[in-house]
Amino acid sequence: MATTPPATTRTTARTGAGAADGGRDRAKRADAVRNVESIVAAATRVLAVDPDASINDIAKAAGVGRVTLYGHFDSRATLVREVVDRAIAQTDAALAEVDLDGDPRDALGRMLEASWRLTHRFGALVVAGSQVLPPEEMRRAHDGPMTRARGVLERGRQAGALRADMPIDWQLSVIQAILHGASAAVHRGEITSDDAPGLVRDTALAALTA
Amino acid sequence: MATTPPATTRTTARTGAGAADGGRDRAKRADAVRNVESIVAAATRVLAVDPDASINDIAKAAGVGRVTLYGHFDSRATLVREVVDRAIAQTDAALAEVDLDGDPRDALGRMLEASWRLTHRFGALVVAGSQVLPPEEMRRAHDGPMTRARGVLERGRQAGALRADMPIDWQLSVIQAILHGASAAVHRGEITSDDAPGLVRDTALAALTA
DNA sequence: CTTAAACTGTACATCCGTGTTCGAGTTAGG
DNA sequence: CCTAACTCGAACACGGATGTACAGTTTAAG
Numbered sequence: 001m002a003t004t005p006p007a008t009t010r011t012t013a014r015t016g017a018g019a020a021d022g023g024r025d026r027a028k029r030a031d032a033v034r035n036v037e038s039i040v041a042a043a044t045r046v047l048a049v050d051p052d053a054s055i056n057d058i059a060k061a062a063g064v065g066r067v068t069l070y071g072h073f074d075s076r077a078t079l080v081r082e083v084v085d086r087a088i089a090q091t092d093a094a095l096a097e098v099d100l101d102g103d104p105r106d107a108l109g110r111m112l113e114a115s116w117r118l119t120h121r122f123g124a125l126v127v128a129g130s131q132v133l134p135p136e137e138m139r140r141a142h143d144g145p146m147t148r149a150r151g152v153l154e155r156g157r158q159a160g161a162l163r164a165d166m167p168i169d170w171q172l173s174v175i176q177a178i179l180h181g182a183s184a185a186v187h188r189g190e191i192t193s194d195d196a197p198g199l200v201r202d203t204a205l206a207a208l209t210a
Numbered sequence: 211m212a213t214t215p216p217a218t219t220r221t222t223a224r225t226g227a228g229a230a231d232g233g234r235d236r237a238k239r240a241d242a243v244r245n246v247e248s249i250v251a252a253a254t255r256v257l258a259v260d261p262d263a264s265i266n267d268i269a270k271a272a273g274v275g276r277v278t279l280y281g282h283f284d285s286r287a288t289l290v291r292e293v294v295d296r297a298i299a300q301t302d303a304a305l306a307e308v309d310l311d312g313d314p315r316d317a318l319g320r321m322l323e324a325s326w327r328l329t330h331r332f333g334a335l336v337v338a339g340s341q342v343l344p345p346e347e348m349r350r351a352h353d354g355p356m357t358r359a360r361g362v363l364e365r366g367r368q369a370g371a372l373r374a375d376m377p378i379d380w381q382l383s384v385i386q387a388i389l390h391g392a393s394a395a396v397h398r399g400e401i402t403s404d405d406a407p408g409l410v411r412d413t414a415l416a417a418l419t420a
Numbered sequence: 421c422t423t424a425a426a427c428t429g430t431a432c433a434t435c436c437g438t439g440t441t442c443g444a445g446t447t448a449g450g
Numbered sequence: 451c452c453t454a455a456c457t458c459g460a461a462c463a464c465g466g467a468t469g470t471a472c473a474g475t476t477t478a479a480g
Contacts, residue, residue, distance in 0.1 A: 028455090029447085029448055029449080029454095029455055029456065030448065030449090031447070031448070031455095031456070031457085032448095032455080032456060032457095035456090035457085054436085054437060054438085055437075055438070055439090056437080056438095064457080064458090065457065065458045065459070066438095066439095066458095066459090067439095067440090067441095067457075067458065067459075067460095068456080068457055068458070070438090070439065070440080071456080071457080074439090075438080075439075076437095076438070076439090163416075166409055166412070166413070167400070167401060167405075167409075169395070169400045169401070170395060170400065170401055170409055170413075173391050173392070173394070173395040173400060173401075174388060174391060174413055176391060177387040177388055177390065177391025177392075177394075178384060178387055178388070178391075178417075180387065180391075181383050181384060181386060181387025181388075181390075181391075182383070182387075184383070184387075185379070185380060185383040190377070190379045190380065190383060191377060191379070191380050191383075195377075199376055199377075199380055202376070203376070203380075203384055203417050204417075206373075206416060206417050206418075206419070207388075207413050207414075207416050207417035208416075209416070238425090239424095239425060239426065239477085239478055239479080240477095240478065240479085241425095241426070241427085241477070241478065242425080242426060242427090242478095245426085245427085264466085264467060264468090265467075265468070265469090266467080266468095274427080274428090275427065275428050275429070276429095277427080277428070277429080277430095277469095277470090277471095278426080278427055278428075280468090280469065280470080281426075281427085284469090285468080285469075286467090286468070286469095
């Protein structure tokens with residue numbers, strides 16, 4: 001260690017899916033990758049409950065030092081972005097598997113149950129995102145599921161299976177509200193997470209039925 | 211104005227300044243009272259939108275200096291407590307005027323419309339309170355309206371006018387969720403504040419009807 | 421008119437969260 | 451086993467928010 005290293009080796013978080021852009025990076029060490037996973041998982045878990053959780057809280061929850069976290073993510077915003085991006089990916093993947101054909105009410109029911117799991121898992125993550133990321137970026141997160149849900153709603157309205165005497169945007173807001181309300185109720189112990197999906201489905205369906 | 215002798219007074223809000231002298235209290239001056247009102251009003255307005263608003267923001271919105279605010283309220287928590295207390299008082303007063311007799315569905319509708327106005331006015335105030343005040347103190351805020359609403363719900367369920375196949379706590383949560391969802395939707399420009407009460411009433415009623 | 425209460429801005433001490441730097445210890449992997 | 455990558459804790463700079471202290475001016479009220 002007599003000679004000073006030429007430059008401090010700063011590891012830029014380069015977990016990009018797809019091909020590596022630009023130059024080739026050395027393969028990341030195994031424990032590094034493992035730690036990044038721990039951090040993202042912990043951040044998701046913690047931020048879903050408390051969107052104002054500090055970097056310290058997240059690092060502690062991940063079982064790593066605060067400095068180590070900064071070694072993988074430039075800033076809090078970067079970390080939040082990564083977490084949100086993964087949540088979006090999981091959400092899209094989960095919703096893409098939902099069968100939207102057949103009776104509109106049944107289709108909506110299936111979508112509601114799937115959405116419940118996601119809402120319950122990610123909770124207040126959207127709040128954390130909104131506080132750090134530009135609103136445009138959050139827009140994208142909700143856009144996918146929104147248009148998907150809107151499609152089902154429109155079909156149900158035209159088929160006469162759902163009431164059409166309210167703005168469709170309002171009906172989407174109601175679904176959102178019930179989903180988040182259920183998450184809060186579970187977290188408060190008023191209902192169990194087993195009962196939640198059924199209650200959400202029945203209640204939302206009742207609210208939207210003619 | 212008049213008769214008030216400068217002798218008998220009671221200590222309410224003190225002008226904090228350090229090592230106070232012996233113990234001579236005088237009646238509060240008129241402009242002081244006026245400023246306190248401005249501060250509380252501004253705090254209510256600001257905190258209802260952004261529960262994390264700083265003391266500076268509130269003072270600015272009230273048109274007074276930051277130091278003046280501290281002259282009337284020891285700390286941020288004190289201010290929030292005062293604001294919340296007043297909100298509770300207004301809420302109780304407004305809900306006490308609602309006629310809960312007659313057809314349960316009509317009674318619930320009236321209560322929903324009244325609750326909407328309060329929710330829209332106070333918005334995220336409950337969040338600000340929860341972050342600063344002990345949870346027990348927030349409990350009290352919701353307890354009054356809650357038991358009142360629960361009474362109407364129970365009556366409606368036993369009369370067969372409302373569905374009884376879900377936990378009553380869940381139904382209360384749904385009402386809460388729809389109210390807050392509507393407030394968010396208005397604030398987001400999706401619906402107008404004129405349409406909101408009707409939509410809230412119709413939607414909640416539909417969600418709770420057998 | 422006189423006085424004390426109240427207001428104001430500035431400045432200061434403090435706490436907390438963020439982001440960075442440093443030196444040293446630990447571990448993966450050739 | 452040797453080296454570079456990785457991790458860790460402590461310490462520092464910075465900014466924002468909370469309270470407090472001070473000194474000068476305005477204003478209510480007797």
